[in-house]
Amino acid sequence: MPELPEVETVRRGLAQWVVGRTIRTVDVHHQRAVRRHLAGAADFTAGLIGRRVVDTRRRGKYLWLPLDSGDAVLAHLGMSGQLLMLDATAPAGPHLRVSFRFDDDGPQLRFVDQRTFGGLSRSIGGAVLPPEIAHIAPDVLEDACDDDVFHAKLRRRHTGLKRALLDQSLISGVGNIYADEGLWRAKLHYARATETMRRPDTTRLLDGVRSVMASALDQGGTSFDSLYVNVNGESGYFDRSLAVYGRRDEPCPRCGTPIHRESFMNRSSYLCPHCQPRPRNPHW
DNA sequence: CCTGCCGCCTGCGCGC
DNA sequence: TGCGCGCAGGCGGCAG
Numbered sequence: 001m002p003e004l005p006e007v008e009t010v011r012r013g014l015a016q017w018v019v020g021r022t023i024r025t026v027d028v029h030h031q032r033a034v035r036r037h038l039a040g041a042a043d044f045t046a047g048l049i050g051r052r053v054v055d056t057r058r059r060g061k062y063l064w065l066p067l068d069s070g071d072a073v074l075a076h077l078g079m080s081g082q083l084l085m086l087d088a089t090a091p092a093g094p095h096l097r098v099s100f101r102f103d104d105d106g107p108q109l110r111f112v113d114q115r116t117f118g119g120l121s122r123s124i125g126g127a128v129l130p131p132e133i134a135h136i137a138p139d140v141l142e143d144a145c146d147d148d149v150f151h152a153k154l155r156r157r158h159t160g161l162k163r164a165l166l167d168q169s170l171i172s173g174v175g176n177i178y179a180d181e182g183l184w185r186a187k188l189h190y191a192r193a194t195e196t197m198r199r200p201d202t203t204r205l206l207d208g209v210r211s212v213m214a215s216a217l218d219q220g221g222t223s224f225d226s227l228y229v230n231v232n233g234e235s236g237y238f239d240r241s242l243a244v245y246g247r248r249d250e251p252c253p254r255c256g257t258p259i260h261r262e263s264f265m266n267r268s269s270y271l272c273p274h275c276q277p278r279p280r281n282p283h284w
Numbered sequence: 285c286c287t288g289c290c291g292c293c294t295g296c297g298c299g300c
Numbered sequence: 301t302g303c304g305c306g307c308a309g310g311c312g313g314c315a316g
Contacts, residue, residue, distance in 0.1 A: 079293080079309055116293050265288090
């Protein structure tokens with residue numbers, strides 16, 4: 001499940017493999033992969049051929065490849081999307097959605113996505129910041145992410161803390177896994193009413209999210225010696241760095257209390273019932 | 285305007 | 301063995 005560290009790992013891989021190369025052909029193998037390109041697959045492709053990739057950028061879980069035309073290839077990996085660099089002779093595989101060939105006949109860029117929640121589009125004039133993601137707030141690792149601004153927005157909300165953390169228009173890059181991990185590090189409960197957050201609470205929360213993401217990034221960013229642009233959440237840090245996510249009944253690394261799994265927002269939330277006590281006035 | 289819920293997808297693992 | 305179901309979950313759209 002790609003969240004910010006995984007997407008950033010992919011972006012770094014792409015920076016090595018595609019910047020400076022010119023697109024020769026683009027094949028859309030599955031229409032759903034370009035559904036966000038409203039003008040259709042043919043239009044998506046037409047504006048890419050002959051264009052040179054000049055950079056790689058990311059905000060939150062979105063990444064984009066600015067082109068020399070001023071447009072950009074905008075990508076979201078969804079639940080299961082991968083951007084892979086593969087030799088032309090590599091087999092297509094059942095989940096191949098879009099493939100890019102370059103005019104140097106070098107490794108191809110392939111968008112592979114089992115569950116098809118992800119997708120690509122061509123963002124018109126989106127090289128600097130695609131207008132399609134104007135509603136996405138700066139992510140937790142950006143300089144543009146102002147902690148005071150986030151705190152003020154949080155206090156104006158009337159909802160639970162985890163819901164707010166997952167709202168990409170408030171702060172971006174955080175998904176279910178890093179939300180749970182960040183809340184655990186900050187010793188905060190997911191149902192804490194956002195309007196009751198004090199500045200030190202917000203500081204702890206942001207510290208928690210940033211630190212867990214930083215260590216994930218450290219451990220995810222080690223495998224660029226092959227053509228494979230790592231997006232697979234199962235590899236590397238996934239098992240080692242997580243304190244609570246997916247660890248029901250295992251001891252809390254801090255206090256030993258068995259981790260709880262609770263259903264919240266129709267998904268799993270993992271927490272330590274001792275370190276993260278339920279607030280007196282929870283906001284579900 | 286704000287909040288919260290639904291639908292979109294596929295593969296895996298479990299219980300009967 | 302096989303079938304059905306729950307689960308994984310990000311996000312756009314929309315209802316209230």
